[in-house]
Amino acid sequence: xxxxxxxxxxxxxxxxxxxxxxxxxxxxxxxxxxxxxxxxxxxxxxxxxxxxxxxxxxxxxxxxxxxxxxxxxxxxxxxxxxxxxxxxxxxxxxxxxxxxxxxxxxxxxxxxxxxxxxxxxxxxxxxxxxxxxxxxxxxxxxxxxxxxxxxxxxxxxxxxxxxxxxxxxxxxxxxxxxxxxxxxxxxxxxxxxxxxxxxxxxxxxxxxxxxxxxxxxxxxxxxxxxxxxxxxxxxxxxxxxxxxxxxx
Amino acid sequence: xxxxxxxxxxxxxxxxxxxxxxxxxxxxxxxxxxxxxxxxxxxxxxxxxxxxxxxxxxxxxxxxxxxxxxxxxxxxxxxxxxxxxxxxxxxxxxxxxxxxxxxxxxxxxxxxxxxxxxxxxxxxxxxxxxxxxxxxxxxxxxxxxxxxxxxxxxxxxxxxxxxxxxxxxxxxxxxxxxxxxxxxxxxxxxxxxxxxxxxxxxxxxxxxxxxxxxxxxxxxxxxxxxxxxxxxxxxxxxxxxxxxxxxxxxxxxxxxxxxxxxxxxxxxxxxxxxxxxxxxxxxxxxxxxxxxxxxxxxxxxxxxxxxxxxxxxxxxxxxxxxxxxxxxxxxxxxxxxxxxxxxxxxxxxxxxxxxxxxxxxxxxxxxxxxxxxxxxxxxxxxxxxxxxxxxxxxxxxxxxxxxxxxxxxxxxxxxxxxxxxxxxxxxxxxxxxxxxxxxxxxxxxxxxxxxxxxxxxxxxxxxxxxxxxxxxxxxxxxxxxxxxxxxxxxxxxxxxxxxxxxx
Numbered sequence: 214x215x216x217x218x219x220x221x222x223x224x225x226x227x228x229x230x231x232x233x234x235x236x237x238x239x240x241x242x243x244x245x246x247x248x249x250x251x252x253x254x255x256x257x258x259x260x261x262x263x264x265x266x267x268x269x270x271x272x273x274x275x276x277x278x279x280x281x282x283x284x285x286x287x288x289x290x291x292x293x294x295x296x297x298x299x300x301x302x303x304x305x306x307x308x309x310x311x312x313x314x315x316x317x318x319x320x321x322x323x324x325x326x327x328x329x330x331x332x333x334x335x336x337x338x339x340x341x342x343x344x345x346x347x348x349x350x351x352x353x354x355x356x357x358x359x360x361x362x363x364x365x366x367x368x369x370x371x372x373x374x375x376x377x378x379x380x381x382x383x384x385x386x387x388x389x390x391x392x393x394x395x396x397x398x399x400x401x402x403x404x405x406x407x408x409x410x411x412x413x414x415x416x417x418x419x420x421x422x423x424x425x426x427x428x429x430x431x432x433x434x435x436x437x438x439x440x441x442x443x444x445x446x447x448x449x450x451x452x453x454x455x456x457x458x459x460x461x
Numbered sequence: 462x463x464x465x466x467x468x469x470x471x472x473x474x475x476x477x478x479x480x481x482x483x484x485x486x487x488x489x490x491x492x493x494x495x496x497x498x499x500x501x502x503x504x505x506x507x508x509x510x511x512x513x514x515x516x517x518x519x520x521x522x523x524x525x526x527x528x529x530x531x532x533x534x535x536x537x538x539x540x541x542x543x544x545x546x547x548x549x550x551x552x553x554x555x556x557x558x559x560x561x562x563x564x565x566x567x568x569x570x571x572x573x574x575x576x577x578x579x580x581x582x583x584x585x586x587x588x589x590x591x592x593x594x595x596x597x598x599x600x601x602x603x604x605x606x607x608x609x610x611x612x613x614x615x616x617x618x619x620x621x622x623x624x625x626x627x628x629x630x631x632x633x634x635x636x637x638x639x640x641x642x643x644x645x646x647x648x649x650x651x652x653x654x655x656x657x658x659x660x661x662x663x664x665x666x667x668x669x670x671x672x673x674x675x676x677x678x679x680x681x682x683x684x685x686x687x688x689x690x691x692x693x694x695x696x697x698x699x700x701x702x703x704x705x706x707x708x709x710x711x712x713x714x715x716x717x718x719x720x721x722x723x724x725x726x727x728x729x730x731x732x733x734x735x736x737x738x739x740x741x742x743x744x745x746x747x748x749x750x751x752x753x754x755x756x757x758x759x760x761x762x763x764x765x766x767x768x769x770x771x772x773x774x775x776x777x778x779x780x781x782x783x784x785x786x787x788x789x790x791x792x793x794x795x796x797x798x799x800x801x802x803x804x805x806x807x808x809x810x811x812x813x814x815x816x817x818x819x820x821x822x823x824x825x826x827x828x829x830x831x832x833x834x835x836x837x838x839x840x841x842x843x844x845x846x847x848x849x850x851x852x853x854x855x856x857x858x859x860x861x862x863x864x865x866x867x868x869x870x871x872x873x874x875x876x877x878x879x880x881x882x883x884x885x886x887x888x889x890x891x892x893x894x895x896x897x898x899x900x901x902x903x904x905x906x907x908x909x910x911x912x913x914x915x916x917x918x919x920x921x922x923x924x925x926x927x928x929x930x931x932x933x934x935x936x937x938x939x940x941x942x943x944x945x946x947x948x949x950x951x952x953x954x955x956x957x958x959x960x961x962x963x964x
Binding site: 264266285286287291296298304305306307311312314315316318360364 | 825828829831832834835836838839840841842843844845846847
């Protein structure tokens with residue numbers, strides 16, 4: 214399996230604050246890789262650094278074997294990286310249709326991918342002409358994911374899709390992300406360890422701006438001390454309760 | 462229905478107040494007076510809208526408060542007026558601008574080609590300063606001794622004829638070297654500019670920009686031999702054609718200046734609000750002084766084009782329909798003549814409103830702009846070059862202001878004070894409507910325009926309330942104060958403006 218993304222020891226500053234102090238990770242093609250860590254560990258900044266929104270000062274980022282660090286966000290995006298930011302950053306004043314259409318990189322993208330998107334998220338078809346701001350939280354999250362699906366992205370950076378959503382909605386999103394994995398590689402930042410452990414094949418843990426652990430998700434689930442150390446005791450409990458309805 | 466009322470409450474309340482004032486006016490004044498107040502208000506509103514819409518678009522997308530907007534309005538008026546009355550000046554100065562710009566484009570492209578090692582050394586050393594000094598020196602040599610006064614002097618008598626062309630205008634043999642020098646100066650300027658700023662701000666220019674540069678330089682050279690025949694031709698066509706040309710040239714000049722300002726000066730300052738404020742404020746003074754240095758301090762009067770300037774026994778036109786055949790200077794509105802040119806200003810404002818609304822609602826660019834107003838970073842993360850959209854929107858906004866200036870010239874005259882008043886009212890309109898809201902800026906502009914016209918009438922006739930003995934006269938400045946008063950009232954009741962969202 215080749216690596217679609219390789220992040221090597223990046224250092225990122227926000228203002229004068231040294232946020233990332235050498236984060237490294239690799240994402241194999243076709244996998245779902247989870248990026249874990251407590252609040253403020255640097256997960257979101259890592260995604261933003263990859264995306265070029267907070268360019269790293271040091272280190273390299275290789276996408277499909279080519280360096281992309283220092284390029285502008287739009288250049289990075291057009292190479293085939295989709296970004297689903299936290300807080301469901303859809304365009305509230307735009308209709309669902311416009312939210313999807315703006316993501317087109319060439320004319321006809323939406324027509325091509327429409328079937329896939331509406332199969333994953335039938336709600337979006339129902340509310341096609343409604344302003345995004347009037348959708349529910351879950352629907353907004355679905356729209357944010359769908360938006361990243363409009364062009365043929367090879368890699369999706371998904372930031373906390375479960376945040377603030379009801380469990381039943383989270384299940385729908387888990388199912389959608391699982392289907393998605395057939396079309397694109399996913400790098401998933403997630404606080405909800407149960408969700409992450411259901412989805413991901415591999416994991417990385419960042420703490421204080423550094424990668425501190427990595428490996429197979431199946432091993433992490435068994436490693437209670439590691440979970441307790443970096444993700445907190447509550448995390449451990451949540452992760453080890455087997456999921457009831459989504460054991461497929 | 463209830464939700465519709467709740468959602469549009471500010472608009473409905475505004476309409477109610479406007480309707481009440483109207484009712485009071487029809488009660489107090491004759492219908493013809495009311496009608497002419499309304500039309501005057503609409504005229505002013507249309508002009509204010511042309512300024513406010515640009516301000517609003519630029520603020521909405523880029524969070525830049527452009528204090529140079531009024532100056533662009535004024536520059537538009539001067540350039541439009543010049544194109545209308547003295548095409549010689551345009552034909553003799555346009556090559557300079559084209560050569561400099563074209564050279565700069567080519568220079569930026571060349572700068573992107575330099576080998577990396579050389580680039581680094583160049584940026585760190587005084588080479589950069591030397592490049593700019595060289596460019597400036599070439600520029601000064603290029604324009605030295607160029608007799609601008611003679612070209613401008615023709616303005617006053619321009620409509621009189623083409624007699625002095627050869628006296629005022631330099632022969633091609635003297636003119637050509639200047640253009641060559643300016644193109645080279647532009648080349649160095651572009652080379653230098655390509656090395657300014659951090660890597661994040663800089664973009665590697667593509668070869669198309671070099672192509673555009675070459676075309677511009679070629680156009681500059683091509684213009685040299687057609688200066689005289691061009692002037693003869695332009696002065697021979699009807700004033701209507703020249704007026705349309707003036708509008709187009711004003712639009713292009715405003716948009717071009719806007720694009721230049723955004724891409725060179727404002728771009729490095731995004732996110733640094735105070736610097737931007739100082740920059741645009743400073744630019745407004747620079748623009749004013751530039752206009753003064755070219756056209757002098759004496760204002761001009763621009764003739765109304767023939768289309769709106771007819772006279773004769775059947776004038777003023779009894780109604781709008783007959784005006785379409787006789788083109789009278791004024792139209793009879795309920796027994797009182799109203800200048801037909803002002804109706805054109807209203808129509809222009811309306812046309813621009815619709816055009817921009819269609820652009821925002823129906824095109825991909827419009828979707829990008831509306832999305833960028835909320836979150837320009839996310840737009841960029843979708844693979845859209847937001848910087849280019851910023852430049853484009855800045856250009857559109859400045860172009861709108863400049864067109865407003867051209868349209869205002871025959872109505873308000875061409876003078877140095879033109880921009881300031883309009884900019885103030887434009888800002889008030891934007892604040893009333895809600896910062897960054899396009900429809901809000903239109904409604905705000907209308908309110909401000911109507912308030913001005915109504916205030917003027919109040920000053921003229923004085924206030925007489927039932928319990929008063931006589932008529933109270935007010936100073937004319939009350940008309941100007943009235944708009945500020947409305948703004949204060951709106952801000953007290955709705956701090957985000959009539960259409961603004963609280964977030």
